[in-house]
Amino acid sequence: MPTVRMCHRSVFCSILREGDTPRQGCRGKHAERITKWGRWLHRLDDMMGLSGAGFGPTPGNMNCVIVNTELSSLEETRCQFNGGRADIKLGIDVHQDFYVVVMQEGGSNPKAPQRFHKQAFLHWVAKLRRRGAEVYAVYEACGFGFCLQRQLSALGIHCYVVCPQKLDEQNKRVKTDSLDARALCLKLDRFLQGNRAALALVRVPSEEEEQARALYRQREQLVKVRKVLEAQGRSLMVNHGIEPVQQWWKRRAFASLAVPQWVKELLGNSQPILLALQEKVDQLTLQLQNAATEAPPHGLGKMTSVIIDREIGNWDRFSNRRQIASYTGLCPGEYSSGQKRLQSCVTKHGNPRLRAALVELAWRMVRFQPRYRAVRKWTERLRKGQPLPAAARKKAIVALARQLAIDLWRIRTGRLTHQQLGLEI
Numbered sequence: 001m002p003t004v005r006m007c008h009r010s011v012f013c014s015i016l017r018e019g020d021t022p023r024q025g026c027r028g029k030h031a032e033r034i035t036k037w038g039r040w041l042h043r044l045d046d047m048m049g050l051s052g053a054g055f056g057p058t059p060g061n062m063n064c065v066i067v068n069t070e071l072s073s074l075e076e077t078r079c080q081f082n083g084g085r086a087d088i089k090l091g092i093d094v095h096q097d098f099y100v101v102v103m104q105e106g107g108s109n110p111k112a113p114q115r116f117h118k119q120a121f122l123h124w125v126a127k128l129r130r131r132g133a134e135v136y137a138v139y140e141a142c143g144f145g146f147c148l149q150r151q152l153s154a155l156g157i158h159c160y161v162v163c164p165q166k167l168d169e170q171n172k173r174v175k176t177d178s179l180d181a182r183a184l185c186l187k188l189d190r191f192l193q194g195n196r197a198a199l200a201l202v203r204v205p206s207e208e209e210e211q212a213r214a215l216y217r218q219r220e221q222l223v224k225v226r227k228v229l230e231a232q233g234r235s236l237m238v239n240h241g242i243e244p245v246q247q248w249w250k251r252r253a254f255a256s257l258a259v260p261q262w263v264k265e266l267l268g269n270s271q272p273i274l275l276a277l278q279e280k281v282d283q284l285t286l287q288l289q290n291a292a293t294e295a296p297p298h299g300l301g302k303m304t305s306v307i308i309d310r311e312i313g314n315w316d317r318f319s320n321r322r323q324i325a326s327y328t329g330l331c332p333g334e335y336s337s338g339q340k341r342l343q344s345c346v347t348k349h350g351n352p353r354l355r356a357a358l359v360e361l362a363w364r365m366v367r368f369q370p371r372y373r374a375v376r377k378w379t380e381r382l383r384k385g386q387p388l389p390a391a392a393r394k395k396a397i398v399a400l401a402r403q404l405a406i407d408l409w410r411i412r413t414g415r416l417t418h419q420q421l422g423l424e425i
Contacts, residue, residue, distance in 0.1 A: 085131065085132055085133035086105050086106025086107070086108075086133060087105075087106065087133060087134045087135070087136060087192065088103060088104070088105055088128055088133050088134070088135045088136070089103070089104045089136050089137075089138075089185055089188045089189055089192065090102070090103055090104075090125070090135065090136065090137040090138070090185065090188075091104075091110075091137075091138060091139075091180075091181040091182060091183070091184030091185030091186070091187075091188060092137055092138065092139040092148075092181060092184065093139070093140075093177045093178075093180045093181040093184070094139050094140070094142055094144055094148060095177070096144065097117065097118070098115055098116060098117055098118070099115070099116050099117075099118065099121045100113055100114070100115050100177040100178060100180075100181045101113065101114050101115075101116060101121065101181060102114075102178070102181040102182045102184075102185040103185070104185050104186075104189060105133075107189075110182050110185050110186065113177070113178035113181055113182065122151060122152075122155070125137070125152065125155065125157060126155050129155055129156055129157060134158070135156075135157045135158070136157070136158045136159075136160070136188060136192060137152055137157055137158070137159045137160070137188075138159070138160045138161075138162060138184050138185075138187070138188045138191075138199065139159075139161060139162070139184065140161070140162055140163070140164045140165070140180075140184070141161050141162065141163060141164060141202045142164065145210075146161060146204050146205070146210075149161050149204050150204075150207075160188070160191075160199060160201055161201070161202045161204055162184075162187075162199045162200050162201055162202060163200040163202055165200065167179070167180050167183035167184065168183075169183070187199055203313075203317070205313055206313075209310070209313045212310045213310050213311065215284065215287065215288065216284070216288055216303075216306070216307050216310065217353075218284065219281060219284040219285065219288070220353075222277050222280055222281050222284070223281055225277060226274055226277040226278060226281065229249075229270050229273060229274050229277075230247070230248070230249060230274060232270065233248055233249065233267050233270055234246075234248065236263065236266060236267065237259065237263070240260075240263060242258075242259055242263070245257060248267065249267075249270065249271045249274035249275065250275075251275070254267070254268075254271055285303060288302070288303045288306050288307070289302040289303050289306070291306050292305055292306050295425060296425075297369065297418055297423040297424060297425055298368050298369065298423075298424050298425065299361075299364045299365055299367065299368025299369050300361065300364075300365075301361075301364070304357055304360070304361055307353070307357050308354060308357055308358070308361075308408065309412075311351055311353055311354040311357070312327075312354065312412075315409055315412040315413050316413060318409055321406045321409070321410075324405055324406055324409045325402050325405065325406055326347075326349060326350065327349075327350040327351060327354070327405075328350050328351070328354055328355050328358060328401070328402060328405045329346060329347055329348040329349040329350035329351070329352070329355050330346050330355060330358070330359075330398055330401055330402040330405070331346060331347055331349070331402065332344065332345070332346060332347070333345060333346065333347045346398060354405075355401075358401040358402075358404055358405055359397060359398065359401045361401070361404060362397050362398075362400040362401040362404055363397060365400065365404065366382050366397075366400070369422070369423055369424060371422045371424065372421065372422045372423055373407075373421050373422045374400050374403040374404060374407065374421075375400065376422070377403075378396040378399065378400055381393060381396040382396055382397070382400075407421050
């Protein structure tokens, strides 16, 4: 006997019985909506051969088979009853020259993936927006920045950027652009239905914030290049049995190098580049120091203060100390199950540049701010000459760096002052 496929939200419709009419006092859209629901239910009853709202098998519906009556989401049900256009969701897998897009309309199944060039995609998505429906899009954060998010937002589209993650939830070990775009589209659908854990959202910085961060990030890149070239010169000396000289590229040290002439000629190819890099690094350092708006506490340093402020962007976006501590990635990881509880190394969940700046700053605070409340807490472990392993001192520094981030948040948001924390200006 064929099985009758029922709408899984038919219970919602059962409040309307055959012969129901709008109650007295129902006016306008409310009365029209109830009437529309009643008509829809009567049509469903007639189509299935059911009597009343019993929905039980009868001689008239024993061989009746209804196909595609199941609604796939709450949104589809709302559109069925209330009318209007269903929301459009787009899962985007971003590449340098093209995008792979999977679209879902309302609560229906996602459509086949499509591949667009950049400008063609923007033109196509603008046409979708002109239909009158709300359009939502999601893509993973990547090296192409947030330009796509800003372009879509300018078109009136709600665009979300999420953390890169493993999208193979069924562990099939199959990864393609189409599967990734489909997985993002389905996650977006769950997110819009109220499951806020479906997407790990990334805060999109403003263009001004990105420009401010680009300055010291370029300085950081130049410092890394300088270190690489300097290490190559020392490696050349070691390979030929010569005692390496630290900062051999500086003018006075290079002039007094006791190396064979051919080695000095090879080093001379890199020395002008290193001098130019150092000059640029000094200029950027001075520019960052001049950007400090106020005198920081003793030991904090103007450049470190500017770096931390620009990496955070807006201190007010954190509502409690747990959020700021989690953003630094300095919280301990945990692997617990049943009666077993294990805390491991830090999660490194948040901003790596901010984390490095805080750890470096924590070591300086031990020296320059002995009355700081957090330093006093860890004085015994951090005091020189203590018979403690190096790992214990590093754990104390990590805890101090985490507390330092929380206290800076309290200062920047006006919750506490430097004097209340024991910091000397």
